[in-house]
């Protein structure tokens with residue numbers, strides 16, 4: 101069996117006449133933190149949508165542990181262990197923090213469409229939700245209404261939701277977006293802790309270059325729908341083609 105938990109083969113997606121993702125071959129190592137970067141409009145979110153099954157490709161394939169999952173319907177994707185966060189916070193604002201996380205645990209437990217679930221099962225889901233809240237340091241806010249959380253804590257809640265869903269692969273779309281600068285190190289520690297403690301694979305789209313450079317082991321750079329470069333943070337920082345693709349941005353200015 102190969103080391104790759106996710107692979108894409110010549111993955112392509114058109115929107116009308118626009119080719120947003122163009123024959124992308126990606127290989128993500130199990131248990132790694134792998135970042136996808138690239139200028140605005142490079143196709144990063146579309147690639148995430150393809151891997152997580154939110155949209156289907158025009159051509160090409162997505163493999164999970166060597167199995168072709170390209171045509172698996174969306175509602176079965178969570179059961180395959182792929183968890184996805186969004187650029188915009190994706191929580192139920194009027195529910196408590198604990199309720200949000202318990203729903204995720206329940207959804208993975210396949211009880212999501214049953215009105216009545218046994219007390220023992222409910223207790224197990226609550227325990228799993230509390231464990232996830234502990235992991236992200238939000239347990240003390242378990243009974244707070246989600247809408248009232250500060251922004252950084254909402255991002256933590258999203259992570260807890262993914263963890264309670266027991267996904268092996270976390271696809272995080274700009275987890276630091278909208279976060280205050282002083283909260284970013286907390287998120288980095290959290291992601292490193294998740295990776296070390298659970299051996300989950302983390303695939304991250306992120307614009308904050310210092311986050312990418314300090315967190316990722318492998319970086320794939322996209323430009324105009326294609327893979328422009330791939331390598332370690334040091335190799336990508338030194339790559340001339342990458343610098344040119346980012347011309348006029350902070351990266352080109354030498355502050356990756």
Ligand SMILES: Nc1ncnc2c1ncn2[C@@H]1O[C@H](COP(=O)(O)OP(=O)(O)OP(=O)(O)O)[C@@H](O)[C@H]1O
Nearest residue numbers: 115118119120138139140141142143144145146147
């Ligand atoms: N649903 C859609 N319909 C039409 N065009 C789309 C759609 N989604 C994305 N696109 C286009 O595909 C291209 C790639 O967009 P995508 O959002 O994947 O890029 P990105 O690298 O994630 O950008 P950003 O960093 O700004 O989030 C863009 O030109 C975008 O306008």
